[in-house]
Amino acid sequence: MHAAAALAQSALRPILDFALPPRCPGCAGITGEPHRFCLDCWSALTFLGDPCCARCALPFDYGDGAELLCGQCLARPPAYDRLRAAVAYGEISRRVALRLKYGGRPGLAETLARLMQRRLDAAGAPLLVPVPLHRWRIWRRGYNQAALIAAALARRAGLEARLDLIARVKATPVLRGLGPRERAEAVRGAFRIDKRHREGLAGRTIVLIDDVYTSGATANACARALKRAGAGRVEVLCWARVVKAEREQA
Ligand SMILES: [Zn+2]
Ligand SMILES: [Zn+2]
Numbered sequence: 001m002h003a004a005a006a007l008a009q010s011a012l013r014p015i016l017d018f019a020l021p022p023r024c025p026g027c028a029g030i031t032g033e034p035h036r037f038c039l040d041c042w043s044a045l046t047f048l049g050d051p052c053c054a055r056c057a058l059p060f061d062y063g064d065g066a067e068l069l070c071g072q073c074l075a076r077p078p079a080y081d082r083l084r085a086a087v088a089y090g091e092i093s094r095r096v097a098l099r100l101k102y103g104g105r106p107g108l109a110e111t112l113a114r115l116m117q118r119r120l121d122a123a124g125a126p127l128l129v130p131v132p133l134h135r136w137r138i139w140r141r142g143y144n145q146a147a148l149i150a151a152a153l154a155r156r157a158g159l160e161a162r163l164d165l166i167a168r169v170k171a172t173p174v175l176r177g178l179g180p181r182e183r184a185e186a187v188r189g190a191f192r193i194d195k196r197h198r199e200g201l202a203g204r205t206i207v208l209i210d211d212v213y214t215s216g217a218t219a220n221a222c223a224r225a226l227k228r229a230g231a232g233r234v235e236v237l238c239w240a241r242v243v244k245a246e247r248e249q250a
Helices: 002-012 013-019 039-044 069-074 093-100 107-117 137-139 145-157 180-187 218-228
Strands: 082-088 127-130 167-168 190-193 204-212 233-241
Touching: 039 093, 093 107, 093 145, 093 204, 093 233, 107 145, 107 233, 127 145, 137 167, 145 204, 167 218, 180 218, 190 218, 204 218, 218 233
Parallel strands: 082 233, 127 204, 204 233
Antiparallel strands: 167 190
């Protein structure tokens, strides 16, 4: 219930955000309308789409419409079935994610949800589930940014969201600076789906919501927990996906 309480508490804050003149989510310059980026920030964002790996959305230089997989997905298929992301991880998308996460700007979740909705496949009425934060982090920060995004997306798309479906039972270290293997090790056994939540999960398509996708360690650990609990298909939808050398900094 911590997530729900934190969400209720933070639900009041977007009103404060919008009592002030609308600001660009990237550079905080004043803009004409809420949720709009200024032209400079907008043109600095790299929107992701086809052609890309059918599984992990790694952009390809060219494609012929066929479902192709990248080398990494062929060698070691991820635990999730498909990932989609709104933008590539870069200077502006990183700044927006950080301001949502640490900057006390929960209203930005709505901005991200608007852009992520383009990449959401609502067919079959999937269940939206955020990557959870450990309760210590929620206490410190006041909210889980992924839960705010999931709630905004659910409202916009008319889908169901279950904000407390996955529990984070292990406080994991910040993964920044760790290599892929260390990341996978750090999140091992960190996520659990309580028995009382498993009802109605059998065969269901889940869309796992997160802000930033880096090595996939967290998304894969969550996807494994969801599948163990009976989920039929697990898709991942995130705001920004690391696509190249930024991987080390994320
Ligand atoms: Zn800007
Ligand atoms: Zn791939």
